Amino acid sequence: VGKSKVDEEVLDELEEVLITSDVGVNTTIKIIQRIEDRVARDKYLGVDELDKILREEIAGLLAENNTKDLSDFSLPEGKKPYVIMVVGVNGVGKTTTIGKLSAQYKRKGLKVVLGAADTFRAAAVDQIKLWGERVGVPVVARGMNTDPSAVAFDAVKQGVEDNADVVIIDTAGRLHTKVNLMNELSKIKRVMQKFIPDAPHEVLLVLDGSTGQNAAIQAREFTKATDVTSLAITKLDGTAKGGVVIGISDEFKIPVKYIGVGEKVDDLQVFNKMEFVDSFFKKSV
């Protein structure tokens, strides 16, 4: 079937939707290619079917080598305490995500310990302590300007002593271009491993949903330094779409676990591929 005029228009529109959702040029080309292949194969008829195919193909990139979406905030079995280290560049929402995640675990009756290992940014320890109070979970801290790996060690140790289910370590925001700071993350991991050899069981990279193509570089560099195992995308309550994560998930095979949709304690959701993709096609204000 040769391409009709509608096809070109539809594809142009699609390109605009994807690019303006921060999907990026390369991934957009990849998606359009997949759709063209499939249209040629399936002899597509109407716009409605194209719409469906499109969503499936995008979700497919998110899913290809991934686990299924989480259905709730449960912890994997068999690790107690399950240690999560949270990393990311400055201001993306790490500490807030930790607060929200603690609340979800607490609600399930799980015992949570937080580690205040951002000892650098002004009042970072106070911030996570306030989250701890708000949620009702203990925060292990040594104060500002102390060694973050010592704090992480203390937190993991207290997690074991208290028979906690989960220990979550907050870290200072750092740009991936700063070698010393990236090495510091490896050190925090190593020090925790002195106490629990396979800790951290999860390295959660937090990405700001309004970040553009730089998020892909963040994913690459943080993965190099810390073996990132999962992603959270924050600030999706605004008009930004967070589309860059499609290419990231496709390239690095890291699942997106959570999305942040506000500043309040309940504003964290488990990631849902189809809803995420659908949000690209909703008209923003």
Add this chain to the structure above:
Amino acid sequence: MFDNLSFKLEKAFQTLKGQGSITEVNVATTVKEIRRALIDADVNYKVAKEVTDDIKAKALGRDVLTAVSPGQLLTKITNDELTELMGGTHQDIKLDGNPSVILISGLQGSGKTTFSGKLASYLKGQGKQVLLTACDIYRPAAIDQLKVLGEQIGVEVYAEPENKDAVKIANNAIKHAKDNSKKIVIVDTAGRLAVDEAMMDEISKLKEALNPSETLFVVDSMTGQDAVNTAKAFNDRLNFDGVVLTKLDGDTRGGAAISIRRVVDKPIKFISTGEKMDAIDKFHPDRMANRVLGM
């Protein structure tokens, strides 16, 4: 990640020359490379289209195709266009009124509080008496954060931890400044999304009440396509005077700078290049153009 644009263009032109055909259609092909580079650098899709249309018109006017190295010439035209777009020369902030009020606005986590501290330190360095004001009454430990920074730079921070009315706090701060002969009041505010009506109302009211001599919009230079929506929405409500681009110490191309400038036509006045209090700089459009183009 990005190949040098100039190199790419040169290659594209070589292919064209090999074909021996020099037409407008061919310029369009190379201009497409420029558009792609801009979009890769996070320039907004529509803005990138408009800008490359302008570049194309200029290129055709200057016989790019017959130049010795058309790629280089086209790159120069592009670079000049972006530099001009971003405002040509540096623009200072206005400091009128007694005290002069500087209102800081922006999305969550963009770097407002850190920048407030830096600006205070910068102005203090010019011999000015500055008062920082903590009007973020929402974020956990926001007041403490500003206080820590104030202490670091030796600038007083005005705060009312129990008061939940940002406008009242700011008004009291101005009174306090007058009583203590502070000439400049920098008002740090909570991060907010443009779609949050209640919060946008709050900052509009702050602006009305304070009549600032300078309202600044602080934006993370890693911002993607949404930069235009947010900048426009903030500008519609605040009619801000200038933009601050933060976190330029990283490796982002910073295309948001171009998008914002094009959409709201307000100058970028400062850049922020680190977490420390001295990591503040004036904005240089030509350097930013180079950066966006990966040169």
